[in-house]
Amino acid sequence: MRKLIETSDAVAQAAMLCRPLVIPMYPITPQTHIVEKLASLISDGNLDAEMIHTESEHSAMSAAIGASAAGVRVFTATASQGLALMHEVLFIASGMRFPIVMAVANRSLSAPINIWNDQQDSIAERDSGWIQFYVETAQEAMDTTIMAYKIAENKDVLLPVMICIDGFTLSHVFEPVDIPEQKAIDRFLPKYEPGDKLDVKNPKSFGPIAFPDTFAGFRKMQDEAMGRSIDIIKNVNSEFKKAFSRSYGDGLVENYMIEDAEYAIVAMGSACGTARAVIDEMRKKGKKYGMIRIKCMRPFPREEIISAAKPLKGIAVLDRNIGLGAGGALFTEIKAILPEKNVNDIILGLGGKDITIEDIKKSFEIAEKENSSTQWLL
Amino acid sequence: MIMGLPEEEYFASGHRACAGCGAAIILRHALKAAGPNTIVVSATGCMEVVSSPYPETAWKLPWLHVAFENAAAAASGIDAALKKMGKRDSVNILVIGGDGGTFDIGLQALSGAAERGNKLTYLCYxxxxxxxTGIQRSGATPKYASTTTTPYGLKIHGKTQFPKNMPFIMASHGCYVATANISEFMDFQAKMKKSFSKPGVSYIQILSPCPPGWKSQTDQAVKISQLAFSSRVTPLYEIEDGRIKISKEPVKPVPVSEYLKTQQRFSQMSAEERAEIQKFVDSEWGKISGLAKSGLKIF
Structure with missing residues (x-):
C-alpha cells in the first residue's frame, strides 16, 4: 500500500511489522514522533508489545538489554543528547551481542544547545560496536528498519543496529511510502529465536568480568562479527530486493553516476537527494559529476569505496559532523583508504543549517580546484 | 528442606569474596528464599565482581549484569519481556545492588522502576x-566514618553528613519495604519471600558488614550485625501498605558505642561525636517506633 506519511511514522510502522515484544523508550532529549506513533499503535491494539516508559535514555537502553537478554525482539528510538546519555550502555548492548534495533533521528550535540539536524550524535558513537546505517528517504528508513532485524539477528552477526535518519530534514518530512504487507514481512523476517537467554530451566550468566587475559578476545570476536556482517548486509539487501523489488546499492554503498565520473562527492543521509539533483543538472552542462553514498558507516565498506573511487580525479566529502581537531569523521576515514587521492573535507549542515544546491555545487568546485583541503560552509 | 529453606545452594562456594564478607552470607540466604525460578540482576559492585570472573560463575540461577546504575532498569526490561512471553507469574526477579549502586548512582533507575510498577524485588546489601573500589564514601556512609575519600583527619573528622534514609525514599514510592539483618536470618527469609508476592517494586535493605572496609574482624560479621540491631543503629521493620511495623525489638538495647567499637573506621571518634551518633540513633528510633505505634498510613 502506497501512502503519504511522515518518515517517523514509516519507521514506527516498520518496527510494528517486525513484531517487537518490548519497546523501552524515553520521549525527550529530543525524540521524534516515532515512539508516539508506536504508543498509539499499541493503544489501538495494532501492535502487541509492552512499552516501558523509562525515566531516561540510559534506562531505556538498559531495559532494552534486559528484555533482549530475556529473549525477545526489542525496538527503541532516540536522538542527540539522549543517544549521548546512552553512550555507556551502547557498548554493553553490542559487547553482550544483543540484536537490538534503534532508530536515531540525527541531531546536534550541545553546547550551544540546538535541537536541529546534524550527524554528530551518531558519529560520536561509531566505535560503540553498533552497525550504523544512514538513510536518504522515508522509504529507505522503513525498509532499512526491517532489514536491520534480519542482519542483527543473523547468528554470524548478533550485533545491534542503529538506523540514522536526519532529524527534521528527514524525520519530520512526509513522503510517499510503499508499506509492505504483514504477511510479506513475516515471510522475510521469521519469528525471533534467541540463542542464549535468561532461562530458569537453563541458567546462564550474562555480563561477567573479563580479566586482561580474555578481554581483548571478546573485542576481537565483535570486530570479526562486524567483518562478517559486510556479506550478510549485501545478502539481506538482495533478499529484500527479491521480496519487495527495492534495494539500496549493494546495501553498504549506493553510487550515483559514478562509472564515468571525474569528480564525486561522498556523503551520507538526506543531503544525497539534493546531490542527485545537482549531478543531474551539471551533467547536462557537461560536468562528469557523481556520488558515492555511504549507507553503511559501520562496518566501514572499504573495498566498495576504493573500487567506486578508482577513476575519480577529485573528491569532496560532505561531513555533517566535525571531529574537532581532526576534520570531519567521514573525511578522515575516506582519506585513510584513499591516501593517493585528492580528497577534500567539507564541513557543512551543522545544527540544522540546510545543505543547499549551492553548497553541493560549491563542494564539486572544491573537488575540481582544490587539493586535499578542509572547508567550512557556514 | 531445613527450616523451610532449600538445601540446594544457588550461590556457589568458591566465589572470590573477602574472608568474613557479610554480603556473601546475604546472597546465600537471599537466593535460597528466592528459589530456583528466579532471574537475578546485579548492579556492578563487590558481589558482581567476586561472583563472575570469566569463565567462572558462582550463579546457579540465570544472572545478568549490565552496569553500575541501571540494574533496576535492566530488570524492568526482563519484567516486560516475561510478561509478553506469558511467563511473568512463574518467575521471580531479584535485583541486587550495593549501597553505592542503590543510594547514589542507581537511585534514578530504581525510582523509575518503582514509579512504573515493574514487578521485582530489589535487595540492597x-x-x-x-x-x-577501595572504601570510598557513599550516601549510605555513617557520619564520622573514616573512608578513603573522607579520611578522619586533624581538621575534618571523616564523613560530615548523616546517611540518606533509603527505605523511606522507597516507601514514598508506595513500595513494600523491609529492613533485614543477617543475625535474624529467618526474619530476612520471611521478608524476601513476602516481597515476591507483592506487586511492583519491593525494597529490602540489609546491613552488610565488610571487614576490609570497616576494619573489623573477619569472624565478626554476624556479631556486628547483631550489635547494629540491639543498639538500634539498624532497626528491623517493614513498611507495608504505607504503614510501618516493627519486626522485632532488642530485648536488652545496648549503647551505640558497643557497635562502634567493633570497627576501626570509627576508632578515632571523640566522645562528643559518639554521643551525637547516639542521639541521632535515638531520634531515628523515636521516629520509626512512634510512626509504628501510631498505626497511621504514612506513605
Missing part, C-alpha cells in the same frame, strides 16, 4: 561505602 548496605556495606556503607564503595568497598569494591
Amino acid at each position: 548496605d556495606n556503607e561505602a564503595y568497598m569494591n
Whole structure:
C-alpha cells in the first residue's frame, strides 16, 4: 500500500511489522514522533508489545538489554543528547551481542544547545560496536528498519543496529511510502529465536568480568562479527530486493553516476537527494559529476569505496559532523583508504543549517580546484 | 528442606569474596528464599565482581549484569519481556545492588522502576561505602566514618553528613519495604519471600558488614550485625501498605558505642561525636517506633 506519511511514522510502522515484544523508550532529549506513533499503535491494539516508559535514555537502553537478554525482539528510538546519555550502555548492548534495533533521528550535540539536524550524535558513537546505517528517504528508513532485524539477528552477526535518519530534514518530512504487507514481512523476517537467554530451566550468566587475559578476545570476536556482517548486509539487501523489488546499492554503498565520473562527492543521509539533483543538472552542462553514498558507516565498506573511487580525479566529502581537531569523521576515514587521492573535507549542515544546491555545487568546485583541503560552509 | 529453606545452594562456594564478607552470607540466604525460578540482576559492585570472573560463575540461577546504575532498569526490561512471553507469574526477579549502586548512582533507575510498577524485588546489601573500589564514601556512609575519600583527619573528622534514609525514599514510592539483618536470618527469609508476592517494586535493605572496609574482624560479621540491631543503629521493620511495623525489638538495647567499637573506621571518634551518633540513633528510633505505634498510613 502506497501512502503519504511522515518518515517517523514509516519507521514506527516498520518496527510494528517486525513484531517487537518490548519497546523501552524515553520521549525527550529530543525524540521524534516515532515512539508516539508506536504508543498509539499499541493503544489501538495494532501492535502487541509492552512499552516501558523509562525515566531516561540510559534506562531505556538498559531495559532494552534486559528484555533482549530475556529473549525477545526489542525496538527503541532516540536522538542527540539522549543517544549521548546512552553512550555507556551502547557498548554493553553490542559487547553482550544483543540484536537490538534503534532508530536515531540525527541531531546536534550541545553546547550551544540546538535541537536541529546534524550527524554528530551518531558519529560520536561509531566505535560503540553498533552497525550504523544512514538513510536518504522515508522509504529507505522503513525498509532499512526491517532489514536491520534480519542482519542483527543473523547468528554470524548478533550485533545491534542503529538506523540514522536526519532529524527534521528527514524525520519530520512526509513522503510517499510503499508499506509492505504483514504477511510479506513475516515471510522475510521469521519469528525471533534467541540463542542464549535468561532461562530458569537453563541458567546462564550474562555480563561477567573479563580479566586482561580474555578481554581483548571478546573485542576481537565483535570486530570479526562486524567483518562478517559486510556479506550478510549485501545478502539481506538482495533478499529484500527479491521480496519487495527495492534495494539500496549493494546495501553498504549506493553510487550515483559514478562509472564515468571525474569528480564525486561522498556523503551520507538526506543531503544525497539534493546531490542527485545537482549531478543531474551539471551533467547536462557537461560536468562528469557523481556520488558515492555511504549507507553503511559501520562496518566501514572499504573495498566498495576504493573500487567506486578508482577513476575519480577529485573528491569532496560532505561531513555533517566535525571531529574537532581532526576534520570531519567521514573525511578522515575516506582519506585513510584513499591516501593517493585528492580528497577534500567539507564541513557543512551543522545544527540544522540546510545543505543547499549551492553548497553541493560549491563542494564539486572544491573537488575540481582544490587539493586535499578542509572547508567550512557556514 | 531445613527450616523451610532449600538445601540446594544457588550461590556457589568458591566465589572470590573477602574472608568474613557479610554480603556473601546475604546472597546465600537471599537466593535460597528466592528459589530456583528466579532471574537475578546485579548492579556492578563487590558481589558482581567476586561472583563472575570469566569463565567462572558462582550463579546457579540465570544472572545478568549490565552496569553500575541501571540494574533496576535492566530488570524492568526482563519484567516486560516475561510478561509478553506469558511467563511473568512463574518467575521471580531479584535485583541486587550495593549501597553505592542503590543510594547514589542507581537511585534514578530504581525510582523509575518503582514509579512504573515493574514487578521485582530489589535487595540492597548496605556495606556503607564503595568497598569494591577501595572504601570510598557513599550516601549510605555513617557520619564520622573514616573512608578513603573522607579520611578522619586533624581538621575534618571523616564523613560530615548523616546517611540518606533509603527505605523511606522507597516507601514514598508506595513500595513494600523491609529492613533485614543477617543475625535474624529467618526474619530476612520471611521478608524476601513476602516481597515476591507483592506487586511492583519491593525494597529490602540489609546491613552488610565488610571487614576490609570497616576494619573489623573477619569472624565478626554476624556479631556486628547483631550489635547494629540491639543498639538500634539498624532497626528491623517493614513498611507495608504505607504503614510501618516493627519486626522485632532488642530485648536488652545496648549503647551505640558497643557497635562502634567493633570497627576501626570509627576508632578515632571523640566522645562528643559518639554521643551525637547516639542521639541521632535515638531520634531515628523515636521516629520509626512512634510512626509504628501510631498505626497511621504514612506513605
